[in-house]
Amino acid sequence: MTKTIKVKDVYIGGNHPISIQSMCNTKTHDIPATIDQIQELTAAGCEIIRVAVPDQAAANALSQIIPAVEIPVVADIHFDYRLALSAIENGVHKLRLNPGNISNTQNVTAVVKKAQNYSIPIRIGINSGSIEKNLLKQYGVSATAMVLSAKNHIDLLESLDFTDICVSLKASNVPLSIAAYELFSKQYNYPLHLGITEAGTLYNGTVKSAIGIGALLSRGIGNTIRVSLSDDPIQEIKCAKAILQSLNLRKFGVEIISCPTCGRTQFDLIKLVHKVEAYTQNFSADLKVAVMGCIVNGPGEAREADIGIAGGNGSGIIFKKGQIIRKVPEDELFTTFCKEFQSLL
Ligand code: SF4
Structure with missing residues (x-):
């Protein structure tokens, strides 16, 4: 069984129900539009929402968005440690951030210490499209390279005594994604966020996600899911619910x-x-x-x-x-x- 992490009032891992996530496609600095979309997604069944934080305006907007919505908000941050610090100060409930991408140890430490002080978990989000060059050279685009990439980020967090971690190993190639999650789950007990990235449009993306996410869940792997579709995020929630209901993991009504x-x-x-x-x-x-x-x-x-x-x-x-x-x-x-x-x- 995996470790459990807490994101506001939602538990991920252990025996907790598989939670449903989505991501806003509004500009995060457009506060009314982002709040509207989060509320619509919440009404549709979304349980955790992620927003992109590409700049300071987005990080600042969190202070108004978060109090206006019910569900936990995750800040998606790529390289800038200052945005992570601001997001935490502005009330975010979880970070999606790969610590190895932050340029120096001092800055990583600052983010990790702040996350620790605020009890904010960090999701390490490995994507087959952005594996480090040295791993690619040695292992190619493979499950091994993806898991080793996750390991680098985990090692960095663990070296700072931080274990409030969740991991995703997304690929748009379904068998690769399945292999990466399976390999990881044999080596670690951190909870897993499942997803098939860049899955595509409604029809093909639904099929790819249902196969990839469904195969893993049916093997007991995965603690929270996000279906990625090039469509209205409401469709992601409908698809996620159908996957979970088909596997008798959750009940969503008739x-x-x-x-x-x-x-x-x-x-x-x-x-x-x-x-x-x-x-x-x-x-x-x-x-x-x-x-x-x-x-x-x-x-x-x-x-x-x-x-x-x-x-x-x-x-x-x-x-x-x-x-x-x-x-x-x-x-x-x-x-x-x-x-x-x-x-x-
Ligand atoms: S329920 Fe009747 S109509 Fe439907 S597939 Fe079966 S035999 Fe055909």
Whole structure:
């Protein structure tokens, strides 16, 4: 089991639930826009938010952003130790920073001591695209190079008695990322932040993230996740929730199962399933809902669903745990389903 770190009121590691993170794509110095986006993401289910801190204006903005939002805020800092010091002073709850990238030991020590005094954990974020030259020369872009790169940063922090650490080993190549996280987890018990970096647009990025993050989580590796998509960050939260729910690691309300349709389907199932999904996502009940394409096979195939709906030629049925309870004309199917669904709440 990994060590646990605390980020404001969210625990990462040990037996704590796998938390969901995202990153703002607003300019951090645009305070109202950043607060709005964090609030939207929080409402969607984001539990930890990261913001870029590329300059002093962004570091200063944190002092107004942090008190205005509920969830922990992580400052993403690349090289400038002064920005890290300001971010901590301005109330940030965690730093994402690779200490080896800060130019001199005195400056690293200043950041680490301040993080220690404020109980601020540091995430070491290894990215396959920015491995140190000497490691690349010896090991190429590989899991070994990524883990050794993490080791350099960890050694530096540990030499200063700092162990409030979380690590990520991201690559856009899924097998490489999986191998790096696996290798790391055999050697260290620091909690892991999982992600497939530069995963791409909504469709491909979702697939790559689900495979990479899902493979690791299913092997018991990973403590917090961030899905990276070239899209609205709200989509990252939806994807993260679906990954966690698919692996039975977290429950986020109603689960929809639906058949892929086939030659037996005699109505517009795809339209209906979208309607049912939009309706049921307003409820947080732990229920499984099935939307099936035919009356003959639907109830049996979706026996494990708490409630289901199946359409036919001009009429449809509502079933519960595989048993038909109502038969109704097609135009009443959705409203009847809604009533029956509500009776289960
Ligand atoms: S439930 Fe009916 S329509 Fe859907 S895939 Fe199965 S047999 Fe085909």
